[in-house]
Amino acid sequence: QVQLQESGPGLVKPSETLSLTCTVSGDSMQNYYWFWIRKSPGKGLEWIGTILDSGRTKFNPSLKSRVSMSIDTSKNHYSLKLRSVTAADTAIYYCARDQGAGNLELDYWGQGALVTVSS
Amino acid sequence: QSALTQPASVPGSAGQSISISCTGTTSDVGGYSLVSWYQQHPGTAPKLMIYEDNKRPSGVSHRFSASKSGNTASLTISGLQADDEADYFCCSYAGSDTWVFGGGTKVTV
Numbered sequence: 001q002v003q004l005q006e007s008g009p010g011l012v013k014p015s016e017t018l019s020l021t022c023t024v025s026g027d028s029m030q031n032y033y034w035f036w037i038r039k040s041p042g043k044g045l046e047w048i049g050t051i052l053d054s055g056r057t058k059f060n061p062s063l064k065s066r067v068s069m070s071i072d073t074s075k076n077h078y079s080l081k082l083r084s085v086t087a088a089d090t091a092i093y094y095c096a097r098d099q100g101a102g103n104l105e106l107d108y109w110g111q112g113a114l115v116t117v118s119s
Numbered sequence: 120q121s122a123l124t125q126p127a128s129v130p131g132s133a134g135q136s137i138s139i140s141c142t143g144t145t146s147d148v149g150g151y152s153l154v155s156w157y158q159q160h161p162g163t164a165p166k167l168m169i170y171e172d173n174k175r176p177s178g179v180s181h182r183f184s185a186s187k188s189g190n191t192a193s194l195t196i197s198g199l200q201a202d203d204e205a206d207y208f209c210c211s212y213a214g215s216d217t218w219v220f221g222g223g224t225k226v227t228v
Binding site for chain 2 (some may be wrong): 044047058096100102103105106107110112
């Protein structure tokens with residue numbers, strides 16, 4: 001059974017960097033696209049970025065200047081960093097696997113990590 | 120890149136059929152056969168219901184179906200059940216390796 005689990009600080013101060021890791025178990029990370037998606041209070045889902053097993057990345061244009069992602073397939077995890085956070089970045093952050101190589105067939109999701117930006 | 124437009128809420132009654140719309144542009148919904156739909160119950164992770172416009176993953180009830188016309192995709196739930204009460208999100212490929220979600224629709228039964 002494939003499982004994804006987000007981990008990282010639940011509280012980040014304004015202007016600092018949000019860091020989350022998604023640990024994947026039950027399958028290899030090869031040949032999949034790996035997503036970060038968030039849901040802000042009272043809002044819909046927002047695509048943050050995508051990383052392939054090769055390390056190639058794609059980011060939401062609205063967040064591109066502040067986002068970075070990395071992947072370590074040998075350790076079965078990938079990570080998200082979001083710099084210079086504000087209260088608007090408060091959200092539940094999800095990691096998810098796309099088994100359709102970019103067609104957004106997100107078949108497995110983490111349970112979500114609530115990150116609050118506050119001093 | 121703008122969010123896809125969904126109605127905020129769609130009410131229904133048990134046994135009824137409802138449809139949820141998801142409107143985009145020729146740069147996303149209308150430009151590719153890559154719309155997917157997700158169901159999310161409170162406090163849980165989203166669940167894939169439809170991918171590639173109208174394909175149902177194994178294990179998803181046949182009561183869920185989807186279609187698309189031009190820049191608008193639609194999810195139909197037939198024989199509405201209490202457990203169908205949830206938020207539903209559409210998502211589309213938007214070209215150049217970018218993806219865009221809808222604002223979500225709350226279905227009440």
